Amino acid sequence: MHLTDKKIGFIGTGKMGESLIRGILGAHSDISIYASDVYEPALEKLNNELGISVSTDNAHTIANSDIVVLAIKPQILKDILARIKDNITSDKLVISIAAGVPLAAIEDELNSDARVIRVMPNIAATVAEAASAICTGSNATKEDAEVALDIFRSLGSAIEVPEKLMDAVTGLSGSGPAYIFPVIEAMADGAVYEGLDRASAITLAAQTVLGAAKMVLETGMHPGELKDMVTSPAGTTIRGIHTLEESGIRAAFMNAVIESSTRSKELGK
Numbered sequence: 001m002h003l004t005d006k007k008i009g010f011i012g013t014g015k016m017g018e019s020l021i022r023g024i025l026g027a028h029s030d031i032s033i034y035a036s037d038v039y040e041p042a043l044e045k046l047n048n049e050l051g052i053s054v055s056t057d058n059a060h061t062i063a064n065s066d067i068v069v070l071a072i073k074p075q076i077l078k079d080i081l082a083r084i085k086d087n088i089t090s091d092k093l094v095i096s097i098a099a100g101v102p103l104a105a106i107e108d109e110l111n112s113d114a115r116v117i118r119v120m121p122n123i124a125a126t127v128a129e130a131a132s133a134i135c136t137g138s139n140a141t142k143e144d145a146e147v148a149l150d151i152f153r154s155l156g157s158a159i160e161v162p163e164k165l166m167d168a169v170t171g172l173s174g175s176g177p178a179y180i181f182p183v184i185e186a187m188a189d190g191a192v193y194e195g196l197d198r199a200s201a202i203t204l205a206a207q208t209v210l211g212a213a214k215m216v217l218e219t220g221m222h223p224g225e226l227k228d229m230v231t232s233p234a235g236t237t238i239r240g241i242h243t244l245e246e247s248g249i250r251a252a253f254m255n256a257v258i259e260s261s262t263r264s265k266e267l268g269k
């Protein structure tokens with residue numbers, strides 16, 4: 001099975017829908033993508049820039065697709081599912097990326113044979129560096145899971161997890177890019193304070209985050225050990241680390257992930 005044999009439809013072309021569409025087209029330029037949304041200017045932009053087929057009619061998108069990605073807000077998911085229920089036949093694979101919404105809640109709104117997979121990607125799909133996790137619904141086959149993993153691995157990395165861990169994934173990697181953007185901005189601010197120009201400061205800060213992440217992924221070393229490689233005794237780095245620890249950086253990041261996971265659980269209720 002090749003992904004390019006599949007036609008993918010997007011319901012919702014907001015921030016995440018567009019990110020996934022751009023990422024998928026970057027990885028598979030000849031794939032057929034259909035998309036619908038209520039906001040016509042967003043559709044026109046995607047049609048003009050990417051040449052994909054667009055419509056304001058979700059039924060049209062579904063009819064043309066083998067895989068239907070639900071990229072709409074969790075709060076309106078139930079309403080939309082009720083409206084598209086009879087368009088989702090068992091020959092289609094449904095992928096929901098809605099934060100918090102459990103597979104059972106989605107399956108309850110669809111016909112009993114609906115094949116559903118839940119995925120938590122992140123916005124870095126735009127540049128094929130997303131970190132995604134998937135879990136499978138009661139009718140999804142092994143092949144469906146492979147198809148979903150293929151799609152999201154082509155957008156970065158993807159793993160399968162038990163559904164009970166999806167809120168933790170949401171708090172960590174789903175929301176995570178938004179924790180790191182301010183870190184990059186703030187690090188650059190520090191260098192601007194010290195006299196570096198803004199553009200150079202942002203480039204150096206972003207490359208520093210990218211390089212640190214790549215070292216963790218490629219060396220397999222523990223982040224603490226990598227940190228120790230940078231901190232010379234009585235050097236510059238340990239002074240910076242001391243300040244960060246005084247500011248409670250570890251608790252701040254842990255709490256961000258925990259609070260975001262808690263909000264994901266709330267969205268599922």
Ligand SMILES: NC(=O)C1=CN([C@@H]2O[C@H](COP(=O)(O)OP(=O)(O)OC[C@H]3O[C@@H](n4cnc5c(N)ncnc54)[C@H](OP(=O)(O)O)[C@@H]3O)[C@@H](O)[C@H]2O)C=CC1
Nearest residue numbers: 012014015016017037038039071072073074097098099123
């Ligand atoms: N943003 C992110 O980084 C991530 C988001 N997610 C999940 O992705 C989903 C989408 O989030 P995001 O892209 O940020 O949200 P957006 O609001 O940017 O996108 C949702 C889009 O759906 C449109 N829409 C509303 N009603 C309908 C309808 N009836 N039919 C078709 N389209 C409709 C909205 O239009 P309008 O605005 O006019 O209402 C909007 O363009 C959410 O469930 C979120 O939890 C998951 C991982 C990361």
Ligand SMILES: O=C(O)[C@@H]1CCC=N1
Nearest residue numbers: 098099170174175176
């Ligand atoms: O903030 C949100 O709710 C969505 C889900 C994960 C990232 N953005």
